[in-house]
Amino acid sequence: MSYLEYNVKSTPTGLRKILYLNWPLTLLLITVASVGFLQLYSVAGGSLSPWAEPQMKRFALGMTAMLVVAMVPIWFWRNMSVVAYLLSVVLLIAVELVGIEGKGAQRWIDIGFMRLQPSELMKITLIMLLAAYYDWLPARRTSHPFWVLVPVMMILFPTYLVLRQPDLGTSILLVTAGGGLMFLAGVHWAYFAAVIASGVGLVTAVFESRGTPWQLIKDYQYRRIDTFLDPASDPLGAGYHITQSKIALGSGGWTGRGFMQGTQSRLNFLPEKHTDFIFTTLAEEFGFVGGISLLSVYALIILFCVASALATRDRFSSLLTLGVAITFFLFFAVNMSMVMGLAPVVGVPLPMVSYGGSAMLVLMVAFGLVQSAHIHRPRGRSR
Amino acid sequence: MKRKVKDQGHSQGKLTRRTAVMGGLQLAFVGALGLRMRHLQVDQADQFRLLAEENRINIRLIAPTRGELFDRNGKVLARNVQSYRLIIVREDAGDVDQVIANLSKLVRLDPGELEQAMVEMRRSPPFLPITLADRVTWEDLSRVAVNAPALPGITPEVGLTRVYPRGPDLAHVVGYVGPVSDYDLEKIEDPEPVLRIPRFHIGKVGLEAKQEDLLRGKAGAKRVEVNATGRVMRELDRQEGQEGADIQLTIDAELQAYTQARLKGESASAVVIDCETGDLRAIVSSPSFDPNLFVQGISVADYSRLRDDKYRPLANKSVQGVYPPGSTFKMVTALAALEAGSVSPNDTVWCPGHMEISGRRFHCWKRGGHGHMDLLNSLKQSCDVYYYDVAIKVGIDRIAEMARKLGIGVRHDIPMSAVARGLAADKAWKQETYGQNWQIGDTANASIGQGYILASPLQLAVMSARIATGRKVTPRLVKSIDGVEQPNLSTEPLGLNENNLRQVRKGMFAVANDRRGTGYRSRIIEETMRMAGKSGTSQVRNITKAERAAGVISNADLPWERRDHALYVAYAPADNPKYAVAVVVEHGGGGSSAAAPIVRDVMLQALYDGTPPLEAYPTGDRDRIQAQQEELQRDQDEREISQSDRA
Structure with a gap:
């Protein structure tokens, strides 16, 4: 549907748009962010510095960004998709060339007033581009091999760049979110079945070959995979995080030890207690009740996004909103699995709660797009 | 592109179905997470x-x-000594205030340290140990041990503290x-x-x-x-x-100590470099400070005293300070001109005491002029007019290039803080920095090391060593790491004509040994250790026309911070260079009178690897030198006593 078909007259204009925001979604976001402030306050030993206060400021900035993005008509964003995607790719390449090293990986570029992490930006712009692509592509061509290859390239190229940094967490997120969107857009089941089957086959082959003369990878690579999959085999290294994390969770019990009462001694030398592992402190202090509540709020956010996506007849808006929902889902699902010892440790933050500016800002902008789609959805006459 | 309604409806339906599948998967995952949480937090909670x-x-x-x-x-320059500290575990102490009150009756607690500990205590969980007192003496420690029952939660701990002996x-x-x-x-x-x-x-x-x-x-x-x-x-x-x-390190601690003592009372710096290897034997900046004060955290009073001292003890003048090199730069100008072929050593210039350059009068330091000057005499007597003339012939870009070749205006890579780059200004630099064209007068100023030219004492020492050897002597501060000797980077030749170098060295020898040379009074008379040098006096103020007419005010009559900087560079022995030395005395007056004697003394100390015999000094100076040596020895003895106290 081209933008001429939008029923422009019946969409709200000017400041009236604020009334048409997806208010439940907004309130849920504020709730989650507040949980973050509370935990950062607690982790710092009952102090606004060094984490809670900057986080609040960033959230205020993110809120503003969300509102600004929401006020701009969704068709503008659709037309910008290609440009935004290309810009992110250029920035990713720039990281290769002039990036700042940090945590043993090259992820940032310095643009004067702030540090930009293009891989974060890529998470939205990829979703935007894929949504715009499937909006443009006639539905009957969706499963044509050529028209499947195009989005696959769109996903794999930036993924390759991100993997080179190296940033495994973001790479997984990009591939899974992109694949998810292709699935939603209606690409034939068989493609997904084939990819999953060959992936499983490859992994099996690699492991089956271990110890045989035709071994596929080197011994030390196996050992690395071992500690990655089973951190407990390296108790002073990777396993330490997980063991401590599980103890913290477990000692929380039904209702937890109470706010600021978590004995964080075991987390004291855990550098990520305010970022990736923040859920452990929440679960320790508020117990199962607290943990399940946060999980429910996350689920509600997804639910409101899905509802909003299904309520619009604009294909771009639907796909975009669902794409953002998938990304958000992956964030918290991967993080929580990791913290609970269900998945290997890959650096993925708990969305809107973990300390960190880039990730939060990007998510807020993404929700700005969702809001814009919601405000500017086709209304009135026909349904 | 307009799609058929049916097509659209179909894809809409498909989207809804797929969303349902995806949503179902997500919901299932959320459910799994919830179950896992329950498993960990409820089922296994007790465990x-x-x-x-x-x-x-x-x-x-x-x-x-x-x-x-x-x-x-x-x-040993820096080592770790065992020290004892008292730590408190809040949880075990119970009534923290009472315990601390008890403790302060036994041990003197520093109020600042105590306050810091209280802040730390509030911010960390009750079972984390917090340091109450650092560097506790053995007596205090025993007192605490004896009274342990009255001090629950307090334990002594052994740690390592850095000491700079x-x-x-x-x-x-x-x-x-x-x-x-x-x-x-x-x-x-x-x-x-x-x-x-x-x-x-x-x-x-x-x-x-x-x-x-x-x-x-x-x-x-x-x-x-x-x-x-x-x-x-x-x-x-x-x-x-x-x-x-x-x-x-390549530093010789004894030489360093001597030099530090020799510079006492001045705001000055000195660098001694080994001509063969580039080893820095001494890098001294005076006045200095006691680094041991900083290890524990310096008191505000001590710090502000160091910060506000007009002699700037915290600054590392020998590598971080840059000065107009004054006449010590004349070797650079001379070598640039000789290498370019613009002058030959025997060409003479008439010095009437000044020179007109594009309508401005540039003065020689000697009002009456030097008369006919060739290269040798111009260096020996440090005639300025000769260099104005030569520099204009050769041009600034060649001079700047020579300066960089000799180590001025390049940052030497040694592991010290804020190593200065200095400045070998040329046309491109001025255009870039000020957006102005280079003036011929700028060249004249640069030729005698004034104006835009800036060098650190380290660079001046490197320059002297390079002139002395004709090789690219590269300063080295680290001799070995864990017993692994670091490479000697000073073997590459500079690529200068040996004949030209010899002419300049002859001039420098004359400076320090000819009766009319500016450094004659600070010569070495021991035949095997003759020194070659060059003095420099760099202005830090402009001399107005009126002042010049009335007679230039002598340094002694000026306030300290407006007096000239005194510089002297040298190498010795002249026929087989071993060390090069550069000394800058801030606002010390004339280079030949304020800096040259220091260079001579330091050089002899280095060459003899200890106190030199009086026979190395000119006969007339020996009494004075002997008195000075005795005084320095006394100072050093006193310091050693106070150091053994500390240890």
Whole structure:
């Protein structure tokens, strides 16, 4: 549907748009962010510095960004998709060339007033581009091999760049979110079945070959995979995080030890207690009740996004909103699995709660797009 | 592109179906997460709570031992000594205020340190140990041990503290360590966990900071089981860390000490470099400060006294300070001209005491003029007009290029803080910096090392060593790391014509040995150790026309900060150069009178590797020199006594 078909007259204009925001979604976001402030306050030993206060400021900035993005008509964003995607790719390449090293990986570029992490930006712009692509592509061509290859390239190229940094967490997120969107857009089941089957086959082959003369990878690579999959085999290294994390969770019990009462001694030398592992402190202090509540709020956010996506007849808006929902889902699902010892440790933050500016800002902008789609959805006459 | 309604409806339906599938998957995953949470937090809660309450497994980092620093002869410049500190565990202490009150009756607690401890205590959980007092004496420690029952929660702990046995002598070279600050942590991307150990020390300035990675080593870790009171029950396993590397410097601590003492009372700096290897034998900046004061955190009063001193003891003048090199730059101008073929050594210039250049009068330091000047005489008597003339012939770009070749205007790579680049100004630089064209007058000023030209004492020493050897002498501060000798980078030839170099060296020899040379009074008479040198006096103010007419005010009548800088560079022995020395005395007056005697004394000290015999000095000076040597010896003895007190 081209933008001429939008029923422009019946969409709200000017400041009236604020009334048409997806208010439940907004309130849920504020709730989650507040949980973050509370935990950062607690982790710092009952102090606004060094984490809670900057986080609040960033959230205020993110809120503003969300509102600004929401006020701009969704068709503008659709037309910008290609440009935004290309810009992110250029920035990713720039990281290769002039990036700042940090945590043993090259992820940032310095643009004067702030540090930009293009891989974060890529998470939205990829979703935007894929949504715009499937909006443009006639539905009957969706499963044509050529028209499947195009989005696959769109996903794999930036993924390759991100993997080179190296940033495994973001790479997984990009591939899974992109694949998810292709699935939603209606690409034939068989493609997904084939990819999953060959992936499983490859992994099996690699492991089956271990110890045989035709071994596929080197011994030390196996050992690395071992500690990655089973951190407990390296108790002073990777396993330490997980063991401590599980103890913290477990000692929380039904209702937890109470706010600021978590004995964080075991987390004291855990550098990520305010970022990736923040859920452990929440679960320790508020117990199962607290943990399940946060999980429910996350689920509600997804639910409101899905509802909003299904309520619009604009294909771009639907796909975009669902794409953002998938990304958000992956964030918290991967993080929580990791913290609970269900998945290997890959650096993925708990969305809107973990300390960190880039990730939060990007998510807020993404929700700005969702809001814009919601405000500017086709209304009135026909349904 | 207009789609058929049916097509659209179809894809809409498909989207809804797929969304339902996807949503179902997500919901299932959320459910799984919830179940896992329940499993961990409800079903296994008792087990984990037991783990948490009774047998907490804790990782304790083992701080690595910092590498030690030695001079070229193996004398210790920085080492770690055992020190005792008192720590408190809030949880065990019960009434913290009461315990601290009891403790302060036995041990004098520093109020600042105590306040810091209280802040730390409020911010950390009750079972974490907090340092109450650092560097507790053995007597205090015994008193605490005897009264242990009255002091629950207080335990003595053994730690290592950095000590600089040579005190102020190497403060600028070695620098000092201090506790990691929030500012340090912010600067480091992904700081190692060891940096978060309370009061872990890292290098703050100087070599300690520049070689931090080598010196620090790697932290080890041990996994311990602790009970509910935080007491360690048993050690489960341990990964040994790696000690920091020991670093041996090229510095000769005795020479450094002598030079420091010799510069006492002046705001001055001196550099001694080995002409063969580029080894820096001494890098001195005076006045200095005691780095040991900084290790624990310096008091505000001490710090502001150092900061506000007009002689700037905190600044490392020998590598960080830049000065107009004055006449010591004339070798550069001369070599540039000789190499370009613009002049030959025997060409003469008439010096009437001044020279007109594009309508402005440029003066020679000697009002009446020097008369006919050739290269040798111009260096010997430091005639300015000769160099105005030569410089205009050869042009600034060639002079600047020669300066860089000789080590001025390039940053020498040595591990000290804020190593200055200096400035070998040329046309492009002025255009870039000021957007102005280079003037011919700028060339005249540059030819005698004034105007835009700036050099650090280190660069001047390098320049002298390069002229002396004709090789690209490259300064080296680190002799060996953990016993591994570092490469000698000073063997590459400069590519200058040996004949031209010889002419300039002849001039420098005349400066220091000819009866009319500016450095004659500070000569060495021991035949095998003759010195070649060059004096410099650089203006820090403009002399107005009116003042010149009335007679230039002498330095003694000026306030200190407006007097000229005194410079002297030299190498010796002249026929087989071993060391090059550069000295700059800030606002010291004339180079030949204020700086040259220091250079001579330091040079002899280096050549004789100790106190030189009086026979090396000119006959008339011997009494004075003997008195001076005795006084310096007394000073040094006194200092040694105070140092052994500290140890």
